[in-house]
Amino acid sequence: MKRAIYPGSFDPVTLGHLNIIKRAAAMFDELIVLVSVNSSKNSGMFSPDERVELLRKVTDSIPNVKVDCCYELVADYARQNRAKVLVKGLRAVSDYESEIQLAMVNSKLYSKLDTIFLYTSPKYAYLSSTVVKEMARYGADLSDFVPRQIIGDIETRAHAIHGKKEK
Ligand code: ADP
Numbered sequence: 158m159k160r161a162i163y164p165g166s167f168d169p170v171t172l173g174h175l176n177i178i179k180r181a182a183a184m185f186d187e188l189i190v191l192v193s194v195n196s197s198k199n200s201g202m203f204s205p206d207e208r209v210e211l212l213r214k215v216t217d218s219i220p221n222v223k224v225d226c227c228y229e230l231v232a233d234y235a236r237q238n239r240a241k242v243l244v245k246g247l248r249a250v251s252d253y254e255s256e257i258q259l260a261m262v263n264s265k266l267y268s269k270l271d272t273i274f275l276y277t278s279p280k281y282a283y284l285s286s287t288v289v290k291e292m293a294r295y296g297a298d299l300s301d302f303v304p305r306q307i308i309g310d311i312e313t314r315a316h317a318i319h320g321k322k323e324k
Pocket of ligand 1: 164165166167168171172173174177244245246247248252276277278281282283284285286287
């Protein structure tokens with residue numbers, strides 16, 4: 158069984174992430190989308206458990222996708238779950254340098270672990286969770302940014318955090 162892991166913060170999942178998820182799921186028997194809780198990132202818009210729920214909502218119809226959360230090193234999670242491939246999405250050359258470094262660290266931690274990179278579809282190249290959070294804060298239409306099933310969740314949370322729309 159070929160099992161791969163797609164790790165990230167997913168705070169929240171965007172259409173760019175979903176594009177990578179669908180393409181990677183078509184390449185492997187099983188894809189684990191992993192909310193990896195990074196101690197260096199500040200607490201986000203959604204808790205790790207909430208991010209898992211949002212990911213489950215949008216990947217519901219893809220049978221070989223599982224969603225999980227980890228608080229440990231992704232390399233350790235991969236070893237324990239017998240996955241030998243990490244999938245990463247690349248938006249721009251600027252993503253490349255840090256991702257290559259991370260790939261090398263991960264293969265040092267777990268020598269059987271390979272990282273593969275999928276280029277973003279150009280229509281999502283500008284998209285990040287940070288952009289989504291900014292747009293939500295100002296009450297912009299989110300339908301070009303995130304899957305429609307979770308637009309309401311994001312609007313409700315943005316409203317709770319920032320109060321009335323700052324239009
Ligand atoms: P961000 O907060 O920047 O959206 P994440 O940590 O949630 O990033 O991203 C997880 C993975 O998805 C990373 O490999 C990242 O490069 C990739 N990714 C993020 N946004 C996109 C996008 N728009 N297109 C392709 N890959 C992306």
